[in-house]
């Protein structure tokens with residue numbers, strides 16, 4: 001694999017650096033001695049404020065920072081602005097990165113699939129989202145690939161195991177402590193990926209010239225219920241206190257089995273990407 005001339009040498013711009021993944025990307029890039037700039041919107045914890053829906057602001061920032069690589073994580077999972085942020089915003093970032101000669105890694109999701117294939121999804125399986133969130137992310141992928149010929153769209157799955165609990169982990173902690181009455185889907189399969197592993201792999205990808213679509217998630221599929229039980233056990237809580245529920249019974253449809261086949265990414269990368277049990281039994285994970 002060749003290192004891209006731009007991505008490997010110059011600094012990195014992380015959109016959504018006030019978010020769960022973006023925060024880690026910024027920290028790892030800096031720890032590796034790389035110049036890194038992060039953006040936030042409402043949670044002013046990164047370096048600069050940016051609304052990706054504002055095309056001129058995206059272009060201005062790109063001109064000022066002149067990054068060698070951009071990792072675009074900013075997104076919304078719901079609400080009135082979801083489509084604008086996930087599709088139009090992604091298009092603005094991709095067009096500006098292309099105009100300024102920056103490598104682009106764009107984050108997408110396993111929710112672009114309908115979850116009915118009954119085997120792990122490969123990059124060339126046809127996406128068919130079943131809800132508005134998945135549809136907006138698929139529109140974002142298409143806009144990115146059209147606007148930036150060298151872009152890499154990385155589809156991932158549930159992100160967890162950061163220095164602070166991910167939303168999916170917080171739900172488990174709330175449920176076992178009795179703070180919330182929640183059910184965990186026994187019929188929804190995902191491929192959870194540890195935040196540190198994913199961020200390291202993305203920074204490695206920023207230095208390669210791979211383009212198109214790549215699946216990059218954990219190697220160990222689990223149901224949301226199994227995942228919740230493993231998280232509870234890791235925190236010393238009784239996993240049997242967790243209540244099972246069915247995704248298929250929800251009002252908003254969700255893909256049931258969107259396990260990703262990440263074998264192409266694993267062949268490409270030096271960075272190890274661990275399975276859930278290996279992560280949750282690791283003593284090096286401060287948060288867990």
Ligand SMILES: NC(=O)c1ccc[n+]([C@@H]2O[C@H](COP(=O)([O-])OP(=O)(O)OC[C@H]3O[C@@H](n4cnc5c(N)ncnc54)[C@H](OP(=O)(O)O)[C@@H]3O)[C@@H](O)[C@H]2O)c1
Pocket residue numbers: 015016017018019020021022039040041042043044050051052053072073074075076085089107108109110137156157158159160
């Ligand atoms: N988390 C998961 O389990 C998961 C699973 C599959 C795929 N992914 C993908 O991974 C990526 C990162 O997810 P995450 O969980 O780290 O996200 P997150 O914690 O929800 O953070 C989202 C980020 O987007 C920013 N943002 C929202 N609207 C914006 C706008 N209009 N302009 C600029 N920035 C805006 C937020 O800024 P403020 O907070 O400052 O407003 C925040 O920094 C996403 O692309 C997502 O599709 C995540």
